[in-house]
Amino acid sequence: MPNMQLNKVPMPEACPAVRSRNFEEVAHGYSAEDAMLEAQRCLNCKNRPCVSGCPVNVKIPDFIAKVAEGDFEGAYAIIRSTNALPAVCGRVCPQENQCEGKCVRGIKGESVAIGRLERFCADYHMQHAEKTTPCKSDETSVRVAVIGSGPAGLSCAGELARRGYRVTVFEAFHTAGGVLVYGIPEFRLPKAIVKTEIEGLQAMGVEIALDTVVGRAVTVDELFEEGYAAVFIGSGAGLPGFLGIPGENSCGVYSANEYLTRVNLMKAYREEYDTPIIHAKRVAVVGGGNVAMDAARCAMRLGAEEVSIVYRRSEAEMPARREEVHHAKEEGIIFRVLTNPAAISADDDGFVTAMTCDLMRLGDPDASGRCRPEPTGEQIALDVDTVIVAVGTSPNPLIRMTTPGLDTDRRGCIMTADGVSTSREGVFAGGDAVTGAATVILAMGAGREAAKKIDAYCREKGYRDEKNS
Amino acid sequence: MFKIVRKYSLNDTTDFLSVYAPRIAAKAKPGQFIIFRIDETGERIPLTIAGYDRAAGTVSVIFQKVGKSTIKLGEMKEGDEILDFVGPLGTPSHLDGYRRVAVIGGGLGCAIAYPQAKYLHEQGTEVDMIVGFRSKDIIILEEEMRACSNTLTILTDDGSNGNQGLVTDGLKQKIESGAQYDLVIAIGPPIMMKFVCRLTKQYGIKTIVSMNPIMIDGTGMCGGCRVTVGGKIKFACVDGPDFDGHEVDFDELIRRNRMYAADERHARDAHCNLMKMANTEQR
Numbered sequence: 209m210p211n212m213q214l215n216k217v218p219m220p221e222a223c224p225a226v227r228s229r230n231f232e233e234v235a236h237g238y239s240a241e242d243a244m245l246e247a248q249r250c251l252n253c254k255n256r257p258c259v260s261g262c263p264v265n266v267k268i269p270d271f272i273a274k275v276a277e278g279d280f281e282g283a284y285a286i287i288r289s290t291n292a293l294p295a296v297c298g299r300v301c302p303q304e305n306q307c308e309g310k311c312v313r314g315i316k317g318e319s320v321a322i323g324r325l326e327r328f329c330a331d332y333h334m335q336h337a338e339k340t341t342p343c344k345s346d347e348t349s350v351r352v353a354v355i356g357s358g359p360a361g362l363s364c365a366g367e368l369a370r371r372g373y374r375v376t377v378f379e380a381f382h383t384a385g386g387v388l389v390y391g392i393p394e395f396r397l398p399k400a401i402v403k404t405e406i407e408g409l410q411a412m413g414v415e416i417a418l419d420t421v422v423g424r425a426v427t428v429d430e431l432f433e434e435g436y437a438a439v440f441i442g443s444g445a446g447l448p449g450f451l452g453i454p455g456e457n458s459c460g461v462y463s464a465n466e467y468l469t470r471v472n473l474m475k476a477y478r479e480e481y482d483t484p485i486i487h488a489k490r491v492a493v494v495g496g497g498n499v500a501m502d503a504a505r506c507a508m509r510l511g512a513e514e515v516s517i518v519y520r521r522s523e524a525e526m527p528a529r530r531e532e533v534h535h536a537k538e539e540g541i542i543f544r545v546l547t548n549p550a551a552i553s554a555d556d557d558g559f560v561t562a563m564t565c566d567l568m569r570l571g572d573p574d575a576s577g578r579c580r581p582e583p584t585g586e587q588i589a590l591d592v593d594t595v596i597v598a599v600g601t602s603p604n605p606l607i608r609m610t611t612p613g614l615d616t617d618r619r620g621c622i623m624t625a626d627g628v629s630t631s632r633e634g635v636f637a638g639g640d641a642v643t644g645a646a647t648v649i650l651a652m653g654a655g656r657e658a659a660k661k662i663d664a665y666c667r668e669k670g671y672r673d674e675k676n677s
Numbered sequence: 678m679f680k681i682v683r684k685y686s687l688n689d690t691t692d693f694l695s696v697y698a699p700r701i702a703a704k705a706k707p708g709q710f711i712i713f714r715i716d717e718t719g720e721r722i723p724l725t726i727a728g729y730d731r732a733a734g735t736v737s738v739i740f741q742k743v744g745k746s747t748i749k750l751g752e753m754k755e756g757d758e759i760l761d762f763v764g765p766l767g768t769p770s771h772l773d774g775y776r777r778v779a780v781i782g783g784g785l786g787c788a789i790a791y792p793q794a795k796y797l798h799e800q801g802t803e804v805d806m807i808v809g810f811r812s813k814d815i816i817i818l819e820e821e822m823r824a825c826s827n828t829l830t831i832l833t834d835d836g837s838n839g840n841q842g843l844v845t846d847g848l849k850q851k852i853e854s855g856a857q858y859d860l861v862i863a864i865g866p867p868i869m870m871k872f873v874c875r876l877t878k879q880y881g882i883k884t885i886v887s888m889n890p891i892m893i894d895g896t897g898m899c900g901g902c903r904v905t906v907g908g909k910i911k912f913a914c915v916d917g918p919d920f921d922g923h924e925v926d927f928d929e930l931i932r933r934n935r936m937y938a939a940d941e942r943h944a945r946d947a948h949c950n951l952m953k954m955a956n957t958e959q960r
Binding site: 380381382418419420421424425426446447448450456457458459460462463465466469470474475480481482483484486557558604605606 | 700701704714718719720721745746760761762763764765766893894895896897898899900901903904905910915929932933935936937940941944
């Protein structure tokens with residue numbers, strides 16, 4: 209008999225006043241009892257709308273049925289068969305627009321808490337299971353190079369390893385994980401979890417080459433010369449955009465990428481690390497996406513007195529997840545909507561003293577379907593000492609500049625015929641490098657899809673025959 | 678991990694270091710740089726490549742022990758390993774097709790100017806090197822620079838080598854006495870590059886400078902290294918580090934490089950005090 213409670217079993221969370229000053233994880237996760245109770249809310253629908261909402265098609269009702277029975281390892285195995293990084297997805301996926309958005313329980317009341325259950329299973333597995341995923345490749349296996357160790361690359365590498373390929377992942381930074389380690393903060397996604405997931409892939413035989421910038425130290429063509437049969441480009445969208453307003457190069461103006469990298473990857477919030485960062489008192493974060501929320505919440509945790517989100521449209525148009533906006537507000541972040549930066553002023557040493565903004569109103573819908581913001585003619589000056597610009601990123605040009613014949617569009621995104629096959633034979637791509645900045649799970653979906661195409665390609669080319677599969 | 682294969686001092690504050698990094702050695706070109714990180718809690722610090730040996734797989738850097746990370750690097754010995762060493766980063770310098778070039782180096786900047794002069798000299802370009810140091814005691818690479826230039830002019834701020842003056846004085850003298858340059862390369866402190874560019878602009882000589890801003894990743898991902906060139910934002914790590922010196926906003930670069938001056942002083946002093954205490958205890 210299903211649990212017909214209209215609301216999700218609540219997620220235990222740290223108190224906003226306390227958590228807004230530390231970097232510990234905000235959401236504590238379900239207990240086994242919570243998870244079983246919530247799992248019983250699933251109606252196990254025949255047509256499974258939730259599965260169609262998932263970019264990697266996790267067999268959601270099946271794993272939830274296992275959770276309801278208390279077979280958590282069984283549930284984990286089902287998730288893991290299509291999702292390489294469940295502990296990550298359970299935390300950062302925008303479930304409300306995906307699986308949970310399609311859940312029939314959401315029509316009357318709240319949807320089943322699929323994300324929380326996924327996270328529970330992954331965490332349970334990490335705490336209880338021995339790492340037994342076997343390595344299926346050896347010295348003679350077909351080699352595939354994966355560029356970038358973010359969600360797309362890791363998911364592609366995991367799927368290829370599962371299919372018996374010998375995979376090397378090339379990472380420019382000194383730590384693997386891409387946006388999972390430099391972008392998403394510790395309090396949303398503990399780095400120990402990312403590390404464990406990556407160690408799981410390494411146990412499957414995936415090799416990770418850190419400190420290696422493809423496009424500089426080695427090119428895509430040289431990877432083929434080194435003996436890789438195929439190359440997957442999952443280099444993300446890491447090039448930060450700026451506002452193009454006067455004063456933007458003042459000291460104390462950061463791209464969100466720089467600010468978050470200093471905090472998350474380089475651990476500027478920990479005393480024992482040498483990473484410098486401006487310990488700001490009054491911070492303006494420009495933008496309305498998840499990255500803006502992450503930057504604002506980091507600034508608060510670093511001890512700022514006042515942190516505001518400055519966004520040119522209204523809250524309804526904000527691309528950030530509702531949950532992120534809600535958490536940010538709970539932590540005391542001020543939302544200045546319909547406010548558009550016009551200029552940044554600085555003192556004689558070049559340090560930020562204020563940001564002048566145009567006050568906006570909403571006009572007619574634009575090409576994106578969202579109402580276009582228009583200046584009202586009124587301005588305000590915000591008294592700030594730090595400005596963090598979180599207005600989006602585009603793909604890094606290093607690989608397209610050094611790979612002849614790789615077609616890209618005018619935004620610099622790699623063009624594909626079928627979502628993952630590029631204009632170069634044997635070169636596949638996925639994630640933000642193809643789509644422009646999007647979500648972790650879409651990148652993972654593309655990585656997995658590319659792995660299947662790479663497998664098909666290697667078989668078609670005769671690099672790999674059925675015998676050694 | 679990256680092993681230090683050779684290390685020695687050039688003067689009291691400047692060290693030479695060669696690291697086994699075959700992937701970087703295979704690709705490095707003049708004008709490119711590396712980023713190192715000594716250990717898990719260290720900063721990522723960019724240093725321009727001073728030389729490379731493709732056969733031996735080694736890359737060398739010359740650095741001044743001015744902050745915590747470079748002081749710690751200076752304390753390491755041959756055989757020790759550096760946790761991270763990534764490169765070659767940045768766009769290589771365009772050095773082909775010039776007839777006569779003046780290469781200007783200021784202090785540690787000579788370590789970066791030297792491989793450029795060497796490359797030009799090997800291509801058959803006539804090279805005049807004009808370099809400046811605070812005083813005679815801290816002159817580095819004198820023999821190396823002499824070997825790769827047609828003329829070498831060394832100036833000191835205090836005149837201790839018998840030739841007092843600034844590099845701009847040396848350059849002006851060369852130009853006034855009839856030297857026809859189709860390029861000037863200026864590498865050194867931003868203030869020096871600024872004044873060299875001011876001079877060469879008067880004579881209408883194309884001038885390339887090498888930027889040394891604060892950066893994290895070196896691949897275009899943080900934007901911390903942005904400089905204004907010709908009124909536009911450029912990233913020194915991918916668009917540079919070489920830029921047309923007549924277009925660079927040097928004052929902005931100087932301000933941005935001071936962004937963490939207080940933290941840097943604090944970290945350096947704390948580290949030095951710690952070392953002093955350790956040395957006292959050993960005694």
